[in-house]
Amino acid sequence: MNGSTAPSPWLPTAPCTPGRCAAHTEDGAGDPFERGAGARAERAALPLAVARLLAGTGTVLLGVLLAPIAGLLPVAARLALVRCWVRAVVRAFGVRVRHTGATGATPGPLLVVANHVSWLDIPIVAAVLPGRMVAKTEVRSWPVLGPLAALGGTVFVDRDRLKALPGTVRDVTGALSRGGRVIVFPEGSTWCGRARGRFRPAAFQSALDAGCAVLPLRIDYRPTGSAAxxxxxxxxxxxxxxVTTRRIVATVRTAAPLPSGRYPDRRALAAAAQQAVAHLDVVQRAVAKESANLPPLSVHQRDSSRPAAASSSRTPS
Known part of the structure; x- marks a missing residue:
């Protein structure tokens, strides 16, 4: 994806294109989820867009400069610092993050698997569940973000060399066996958020070999096209x-962890994780549709409303 060279024939590909799927204007026709979330992508003023671009890239560069110092800190302190930093990066680019579900309820090693929509997925997941990312080798050469990914311990996958895949699986298994958390996007390519791809089973072999649980996670953006x-x-x-979209909200939802030992092989485990992520989408759309059909709250109802449940929160501004 996102390159000028033709992909290898064995690689997963999405039918999504920038012109058709990544746009500033959406009316959400026929989609109650889009309409209920106020999905029209209003443009930000030019000075605000430029300020966001400068703030976002500046915050990323600051992280690169401070990375050697952060590497000297204890693991817990380093993870806390990384989490604060990626939250600041996302916020600087004008994106708000909300998350629901228990993010720290599963101790020990964990393979986190998520749908893949955007480059924003990486800092957004890191803001909620810090861990080592698995990304394509092209990310290493990206300006600003590439060096940062390398410093963060990203496991790079050479997607053009099928023979390199077993080595990547061994690297991920090793990280999990040492008690770490690894984040994978098993669709193998980005999709626009309206459609989704099949979860490829290779990464799930690492969870089976390490004997760790798999945590399914879903990322949704509103408006969808601006983040794709x-x-x-x-x-x-x-x-x-x-940065030129007035407001982007990224919502991260986690399902219940899947004990890998309950599944006979990586294909069954991948299918179960994909089903769990799809179910998160179905539930959210049902909630959005119901909310869109509710009458507006009266003044009395607004005054007497209570805060959201503790399982749902937003990253600090």
Missing amino acids: YVGDDPLGASLWRV
């Missing part, structure tokens, strides 16, 4: 689309 990073979309164009 698909096809041959240049990174610069995607960055500009993000």
Whole structure:
């Protein structure tokens, strides 16, 4: 994805394209989820967009400069610092993050698997569940974000070399066996958020070999098109689309962990994780549809409303 060279025939590909799927204007026709979330992508004023771009890239560069110092800290302190930093990066680019579900309820090693929509997925998941990412080798050469990914311990996958895949699986298994948390996007390519791909089973072998649980996670953006990073979309164009959108909200939902030992092989485990992520989408759309059909709250009802449940929170501003 997102490159000028033709992909290998064995690689997963999405039908999503920048012109069709990544746009500033959406009316959410026929989609109660889009309409209920106020999905029209209003443009931000040019000075605000430029300020966001400068603030976001500046915050990323600050993290790169401080990374050697952070590496000297104890693991717990380093993870806390990384979490605060990625939250600041996302916030600087004008994106708000909400998350629901228990993010720290599963102790020990954990393979986190999520749908893949955008380059934003990486800092957004890191803001909720810090861990080592698995990403394509092209990310290493990205300006600003590439060096940061390398410093963060990202496991890079050479998607053009099928023979390199067993080595990547061994690397992920090793990280999990040492008690770490690894984040994988098993669709193998970005999808626009309206459609989704099949979960490829290779990464799930690592969870079986390490004997750890799998945590399914779903990422949704509203408006959808502004965050989508698909096809041959240049990174610069995607960055500009993000900062020029008046408001992007990313919602992260986690399902119950799946004990890998309950599944006979990686294909069954991958299918179960994919079903869990799809179920999170179905539940959210049902809630959005019901909310869209409710009458507006009266003044009395607004005054007497209570805060959201403790399982749902937003990252600090």
